[in-house]
Amino acid sequence: MERVPISTHIILIIGALFMTLPVWVAFATSTHAPETILREGLQFWPGAHFFETYNEVLFVEGGVMKKVTATTMLKNSMILGVGFAIGKVVISMLAAYAIVYFRFRLGVPLFWIIFMTLLLPLEVRIIPSYEVVANMGLLDTKAGLIIPLIASATGTFFFRQFFKSVPDELLEAARLDGATAWGFFIDILVPLSKTMIAAILIIMFVVGWNQYLWPLIMTTKEENYTLVIGIKQIYQVLNEGGELPQFQKAFALTILATLPPVLVVLIFQRWFVKGLVESEK
Amino acid sequence: MAQVELKQVRKTYPNGAEAIFGVDMQIDDGELIVFVGPSGCGKSTLLRMVAGLESVTSGDILIGDRLINDVSPSERDVAMVFQNYALYPHMSVRGNMSYGLKNRKMDKAEIERRITDAAKMLKIDQFLDRQPNQLSGGQRQRVAMGRAIVRNPQVFLFDEPLSNLDAKLRVQMRIEIKKLQRRMNVTSIYVTHDQTEAMTLADRLAVINEGRVEQMGAPMELYSNPRTLFVASFIGSPAINLIPVRFDGTSLLAGDISIAGFSGLPKDKDLVLGVRPDVLTVSDAGQFAISVDLVEQHGGENLIYGSLSGVSADNGDAQEMCLKASHDLLPGIDEKMKLAFNPDDAFVFEKDTGTRLI
Numbered sequence: 001m002e003r004v005p006i007s008t009h010i011i012l013i014i015g016a017l018f019m020t021l022p023v024w025v026a027f028a029t030s031t032h033a034p035e036t037i038l039r040e041g042l043q044f045w046p047g048a049h050f051f052e053t054y055n056e057v058l059f060v061e062g063g064v065m066k067k068v069t070a071t072t073m074l075k076n077s078m079i080l081g082v083g084f085a086i087g088k089v090v091i092s093m094l095a096a097y098a099i100v101y102f103r104f105r106l107g108v109p110l111f112w113i114i115f116m117t118l119l120l121p122l123e124v125r126i127i128p129s130y131e132v133v134a135n136m137g138l139l140d141t142k143a144g145l146i147i148p149l150i151a152s153a154t155g156t157f158f159f160r161q162f163f164k165s166v167p168d169e170l171l172e173a174a175r176l177d178g179a180t181a182w183g184f185f186i187d188i189l190v191p192l193s194k195t196m197i198a199a200i201l202i203i204m205f206v207v208g209w210n211q212y213l214w215p216l217i218m219t220t221k222e223e224n225y226t227l228v229i230g231i232k233q234i235y236q237v238l239n240e241g242g243e244l245p246q247f248q249k250a251f252a253l254t255i256l257a258t259l260p261p262v263l264v265v266l267i268f269q270r271w272f273v274k275g276l277v278e279s280e281k
Numbered sequence: 282m283a284q285v286e287l288k289q290v291r292k293t294y295p296n297g298a299e300a301i302f303g304v305d306m307q308i309d310d311g312e313l314i315v316f317v318g319p320s321g322c323g324k325s326t327l328l329r330m331v332a333g334l335e336s337v338t339s340g341d342i343l344i345g346d347r348l349i350n351d352v353s354p355s356e357r358d359v360a361m362v363f364q365n366y367a368l369y370p371h372m373s374v375r376g377n378m379s380y381g382l383k384n385r386k387m388d389k390a391e392i393e394r395r396i397t398d399a400a401k402m403l404k405i406d407q408f409l410d411r412q413p414n415q416l417s418g419g420q421r422q423r424v425a426m427g428r429a430i431v432r433n434p435q436v437f438l439f440d441e442p443l444s445n446l447d448a449k450l451r452v453q454m455r456i457e458i459k460k461l462q463r464r465m466n467v468t469s470i471y472v473t474h475d476q477t478e479a480m481t482l483a484d485r486l487a488v489i490n491e492g493r494v495e496q497m498g499a500p501m502e503l504y505s506n507p508r509t510l511f512v513a514s515f516i517g518s519p520a521i522n523l524i525p526v527r528f529d530g531t532s533l534l535a536g537d538i539s540i541a542g543f544s545g546l547p548k549d550k551d552l553v554l555g556v557r558p559d560v561l562t563v564s565d566a567g568q569f570a571i572s573v574d575l576v577e578q579h580g581g582e583n584l585i586y587g588s589l590s591g592v593s594a595d596n597g598d599a600q601e602m603c604l605k606a607s608h609d610l611l612p613g614i615d616e617k618m619k620l621a622f623n624p625d626d627a628f629v630f631e632k633d634t635g636t637r638l639i
Contacts, residue, residue, distance in 0.1 A: 169367035172334050173428075177381030178355030187380070191371040 023258065030054075030251035037247045049248065057252045068222040070230065070256055077209055077226040078260065083146040084208025085201045092155030092200075093193070097185055099156070100163040101171065111160065118153045122214060130217055145218050149211070155200055162196050163189065198271035206261040227257040283345040283358075283435040283468055284310050285331065290340035292326055292492075300326045302492045303340065311466040313459070317479035318489035318515070325440055327489070328472045332361050332438050344435055355384070360429035361438040365445060366421045368413040368428075374400075375409045378428050392431075399430040402461070419450045426458075430465070437462070437469040443478065455482060476516055480504070488512045510635035513555050513628055519584055519603045522561075524554045524592060525632065533629075536600075537591030540568045542624035543639065551632035558584070558605040560626040567621035571602050573612045583608055587618065 025042050032047035057070045098104075099111045122129070129148050138144025166189065174184045190197075215226045225233065231253045234246065265272065285308040292301035300323045308314050316324040329335040331342060333354030342349055349357050360381075368377050375396060382392045400406040403423040413421055422442060429437055439458070443451045459482055462469050473479050479486050480500040487497040488511070496508045500516075507513035513521050526533040528546040533539065533554060546552065561569075571587030583606050588599035604620055612618060629639040 167365060167367065169363045169365055170369065172332075172354075173361070173363060173367040173369075174380075175334065175354045176332065176359070176361050177428075178384035179380075180384075183384065188369055188371075194371075 023255075026251045026254050030248050030255055032248055034244050034246055034248055038245065053248045053252050057249050057256070068225055068230065070227065070253060072223060073225050073227040073230040073253075074256065074260075076224060077228065077257070079142055080145055080211060080215065080226055081205045081209035081260070083142065084149055084211070085204035087146055087150030088152040088155050088204045088208075089197055089200055091150050092152045093159050093190070093197075095156045096159030096163055097189065099160055101181075101184075111156075114153050114156055116153075117151075118157075122149070126213065126217065129214075133218065140219055140221055140224050145215060145224075149208070149214060152204075155204070158196065158200060159193065162193060166192060195271055195274045198268060198274075202264055202268050202272050205264055209257075209261050227253060231257060284308060284343075285436055285468060285470070286341075286343040287327075287331075288341040288343070290327070290330065290342060291338045292323070292330060292335065293338045300492055301330070301338075304494050306487065306494065306497065308468060308470065311468055313462050313469045313471060313482060313484045315479040315483035315486040316470065316472045316489055317474065317476060317486055320474060322489045323492040324472045324474075324489045328438055328440055328470055331436070331470060332359055333357050355381075357436075358434050359436040359438055360432040360434040361440065362422075362425045362429050362442045364441040366413070366425040368421060368424055370413055373410050373412055374405060374416070374424050374427075377413070377424055378431050381428065381432055395431040395433070396427075399427045402430070403427050418446050419454060422446065422454060426461070430461075435468065437467050439469065439471040441473055442471075444473070444475070451478075458482065477518055480516070488515055490515075507555075507628065508637055510553060510555070510630040510632075510637070513630070513637075517557060519558050519605065521628075522556045522558060522602050524556070524589070524600060524602075526552050526554045526629075528552060535592045536589075538568065538570075540624075543629065546629060546638055547631075552638070553630045553632050555628040555630060556622050557626070558603040560622050561602075561604045561620045562622070563604075563606070563610065563618055564621035565619055567619035569602060569620040571604075571618050571620060573614055573616045573618060574601075575614075576611060578608065578611075581608055582606065583610055585610070585612060585618070 025044060028046050029037060029043045030053055031050040032043050033049050036047065037043065059069055059071065095114065099107055133139060133144045133148055136144070138147075170188060171184065174188055179187060210228060211226070212228050212232075216229050216232070219225055219229070222233075231250060234250045234253060285306075287304050287306040290301060290304045291299075293299045304327060306314075316327060318324045326335055330337050331344075333349070333352065337350045344357060344359070369380065372380065378396050378399065379392050382395065396409070397406070400409055403426060405420060405423050405427060408416060408420060408424070413424065416424065422445075425442070442458070443454050446454060455478055458471075471482060473482075483500050485497060485499055486503060488495045488503065490511050496503055496512045498506075503512055503516050507516065510523070514523060524535050526535045526540070527550075528534070528543065528548055529539075530548055531544075532541040533543050533546075533552070535554065540554070570590045572590060573585060573587040575586040577584040577586070585604045585606055587602055587604075589602045592600040602620065604618075627639075628637055630637050
């Protein structure tokens, strides 16, 4: 190993502190009593109310209607994140498979149309999307929350590029081996895309978990709230209610909301990096 | 085991590019046919048409007595070995070999028996549980062949299977393919651009040029009796010496030199005299005088390259001549030599059409 100059370390340490300090402050503050926070502001060292706060947030029903706990919201967020990620991977793999391996009329223009939807983020089409979902009677359902989001230009594009790099001879060999179109997809392409699938699953889980605007307008009942919305709701209570502001709960929810994506990335980072780096043939 | 028959087979791509212009061919049971030709001549296209990977624009392809133009590749009962092996990278050797059989819903015990037999024959039995990326090029090539063999097909198709291997391994695998094909006695079509491979493997070879079969026959027949200038120049290593000449009624004129011993040739046309390097001998009475440029020592023989005095090639450079001599003939650079040949051993072609006249 080469000796790295000390200045490099210092820059790295400052960068790391810069990234992690807010998280630490949020955590430390969440373990104090609301009175302390109100009186003294943000806390840099953990207080004595860890169990109290987290127990209350996780298991005591709160919110405007006093109907929802963080556990419920965690569950909802998890369903959204996982459903979103799996849905995106399945849909975009199938779309990319069709685009790369089947010669059909308008295949190329269709691909570019899909690709161009990248230019139209959800925010732009949120009213028509809402209209469609509302007319289908899917408001306040998990299906309505997930399905409109799973069409993915990014995923389709990644898989398309990957499939294009798979040598044609593999397809030809499989055809001679009597593989059907479906068989080639399941037996050859899916296993070859393993690391790619893992990487996209992870990215999409995090993206799905962090969805804010869509779940916000899609859910009206508190028991359908995701964690990210829950945080927002608590702040709203803080501002409007006459009670003592529950800052520690808001921070606890924030910490809870960051944990799952962090865990997913930590646990699967080996696959994740492999999927992004590897050009496996 | 089956015959393969091609009748007026043509291939035109949707963009109008024509690849194959009416090929007729009859391949006998158990025969090893080699398609040989330069890059882009259509030899691979023709093979892929037999495999079913390319559609047939017109004409018929028959395996046995069955017309297979519109039969799907997997039902044609052919197996193919690809240039880059095309092994499924995520499957073990066993998985690669069994995949086609599983798709055919073959009985598990029978699959296992066939894999064991083929693996033994190819000496890959100790690698059966490895992944392709843990194998060397030669081993991968064997697995690719194993995958073809377990299918027990009527026809083997080889698409330049050895061109990714190093020279030594290529020679070794070439011998093995030949032996294997003899033993299994399966009709085979082998595509290569390497004329040595073609000459040594083929029962018969088909020289393909620009989408047409120029000539088809046993290797030695093509070597000693080429029908066109293209076949003469493509077959044989080192390549045949080709000298631009004209005929004056009694002898051939090339630059300042005149060569007797020819008759019955057209007088007013550009001709090409073809003399193989191994029919030239050193003799003071020789027709050609050369000045030696380079001697390649191959061990058992020497290849002597020199420029022919008195003749210039079409592009104005000196006309190169090559002589195949025994290893003890070792002239110095710029040494003058005289080379003779028997006119009966030489060919004369018409330059424009490439047709052989003598």
